[in-house]
Amino acid sequence: MKQLNTVLQAILNNPQIQNNPIAMNALQMYRAGDSQGLQKMAENICKERGTTTNEIKNAIMQRFS
Amino acid sequence: MQPYINPAYFMYNNPYIHQNQSVQAALNGRVVPTIDHITVNDIPMDGNIAVFPLQDLSEIVVKNWDATGKITTRHFKEVLEIQPTILPSEDIKIEYGANGELAEVFSKRFDELTAKIDKLEETFSKTRKVKKEIETE
Numbered sequence: 586m587k588q589l590n591t592v593l594q595a596i597l598n599n600p601q602i603q604n605n606p607i608a609m610n611a612l613q614m615y616r617a618g619d620s621q622g623l624q625k626m627a628e629n630i631c632k633e634r635g636t637t638t639n640e641i642k643n644a645i646m647q648r649f650s
Numbered sequence: 651m652q653p654y655i656n657p658a659y660f661m662y663n664n665p666y667i668h669q670n671q672s673v674q675a676a677l678n679g680r681v682v683p684t685i686d687h688i689t690v691n692d693i694p695m696d697g698n699i700a701v702f703p704l705q706d707l708s709e710i711v712v713k714n715w716d717a718t719g720k721i722t723t724r725h726f727k728e729v730l731e732i733q734p735t736i737l738p739s740e741d742i743k744i745e746y747g748a749n750g751e752l753a754e755v756f757s758k759r760f761d762e763l764t765a766k767i768d769k770l771e772e773t774f775s776k777t778r779k780v781k782k783e784i785e786t787e
Binding site: 629 | 716720
């Protein structure tokens with residue numbers, strides 16, 4: 586857990602991540618354990634890209650099967 | 651004889667030119683015929699904006715991904731610098747006032763209309779009288 590926090594901190598300190606509002610929001614939500622917020626963000630991104638979270642999930646699962 | 655200096659070498663080693671080039675490269679977007687031609691992949695997900703001037707330059711559309719994962723769109727429309735011609739009040743009086751030709755035409759038309767309405771009223775009153783006479787008989 587301590588190692589994970591160190592990695593997370595390193596990511597958060599990355600200037601590229603700091604300048605990216607989506608990545609920063611996602612990491613902050615992950616840190617706070619806001620799974621509903623992350624779900625909503627994923628749904629928003631999928632909606633903008635004309636797809637759904639289920640479709641993306643299925644596509645990923647097909648790659649591994 | 652002077653030594654030949656390759657202009658490309660000079661450009662490559664000039665830090666100011668590199669700086670300008672990097673600024674130009676940071677501007678995302680392209681010229682589009684209509685807003686519908688903008689696709690999701692045209693908008694970078696790194697938080698930067700993408701600028702889309704319309705081909706006829708009537709509008710500039712700026713899009714970017716916000717922190718919640720939605721695309722925000724801003725429209726910048728042109729503002730014409732030409733001021734509308736404001737006529738001085740005396741000129742307006744001459745053009746549209748009681749002495750103007752336009753007022754004369756309108757007053758004539760109103761007179762015609764009132765005459766027609768009077769005629770219609772007369773015919774209606776006549777038909778009512780006839781109806782009453784028939785009913786009494």
